[in-house]
Amino acid sequence: MNKFTRRKFLQTSLVGAAGLSMFPLMKGCEVAPSDRVRLGFIGLGRQAISLMNGFHQDPAVKIVAGVDVYGRKRERFEMLVREHQQEAGDSVEISTLEDYQDMLAREDVDVVVIATPDHWHAFQTMDACRAGKDIYLEKPVTFSIREGIEVSNVVRDHNVILGVGSQQRSDPYFQHAVQLVQNGRLGDLTKVNAWVGPPPDPYDLPEEQVPGDLNWDKWLGPNPYVHYNPDLNPPISLDPRQDEEFWGGWRWYKETGGGYMTDWGAHNFDIAQWALGKQDSGPVEIIPAGHNDNDYVHFIYDNGLLMANEPFTEDENFGLRFQSEDAWIEVHRGQFRASDDDLMPPPDAEVDEEEYETASPHLANFLQAIRDRRDPIAPIEVGHRSNSVGVLGNIATFLDRPVRWNPDQQRFVDDPEADEWLDREYRDGYTL
Secondary structure (H helix, E strand, O other), rough: OOOHHHHHOOOOOOOOOOOOOOOOOOOOOOOOOOOOEEEEEOOOHHHHHHHHHHOOOOOEEEEEEEEOOOEEEEEEHHHHHHHHHHOOOOOOOOOOOOOOOHHOOOOOOOEEOOOOOOHHHHHHHHHHOOOOEEEEEEOEEEEEEOHHHHHHHHHHOOOEEEEEEOOOOOOOOHHHHOOOOOOOOOOOOOEEEEEEEOOEEEEOOOOOOOOEOOOHHHHHHOOOOOOOOOOOOOOOOEEEEOOOOOHHHHHEEEEOOOOOHHHHHHHHHHHHHHHOOOOOOOEEEEEOOOOOOOOOOOEEEOOOEEEOOOOOOOOOOEEEEEEEEEOOOOOOOOOEEEEOHHHHHHHHHHOHHHHHHHHHHHHHHHHHHHHOOOOOOOOHHHHHHHHHHHHHHHHHHHOOEEEEEEHHHHHHHHOOOHHHOOOOOOOOOOOO
């Protein structure tokens, strides 16, 4: 894991589903009941609370249901939504459930927000499509590449509007970087650094007692069995109120997640591919760390351009650097640097750190897409292709050798061993 420690993983600071861009939410408007969008949440953990706060900024949205397999999270969510509805002078309409299928059967839920662990995403998204619900899906969109292909097809087959939670797409700094690259302002690129962090570790946490109000069997769902440890699903309390102290550790283990390679790859690989005009494609060769004198995973595109999952600042802050012979730009959340002043974003694009946590243009763009029945700024195919880059990096790492990829066929080139990693194992009783 290079210079990362497990504790650094677990203590990574919260950045909610926010951003600052061209899609302001309407505030202080009267909304007819017939125009309201009624939301149900699946997964009520740390990210769901951030999304809840963002969606609450739009008076046309009403959250009416929540689902989680952890009893205390259901209680917390219902309490917070109830408090908001009372303070807004709205009628109180919120209930929580353990089984997401029960919520999908409800006619009063228009949109489903899926913020569960990655291993559930494909199943819950496809079930929501078949139930006729529009979907806001947290990234990374799926656990495997085959799941991403299947989910993309089902979304289109059912004419569902689906937005992916890659909120950097709605951040003006990242948008400015993309425009500079696409408009040729840097000239011909020689290298891209898209630093997202390392692949996952094998699951090695000790087994501990499952909390009495956590349905561990339902939490696992389609995932092969792993024993419980509180680092996977951080405990919370309601009296006194104590929220999660760190992100759920399921992200950082190969049995339950994709590590930083997919968790942050869904952000920074996404921006890189957008800028390079490859958001409907992908790299053609993936070289893991320790090969060809690489200290980090390298991705090669069909034009020969190298994208390296490699830090480029002393503090190893996640972000992107686009480099040509004559110019460069670097962009992180809340930071932009350039070789020339005329490459800098306009002053009014500056992102305030606190606003990044609370403003919600990405959510506003999704809600407008629902009303207009059009794709949002982060549709399912883009989310799938961005996630595929991280999954490919992990596969090359697990195989410990370079692999060649055909982005058109979405298969490896003459490599049956690597193709076996396109899918994943499910527990008995679960099929995609």
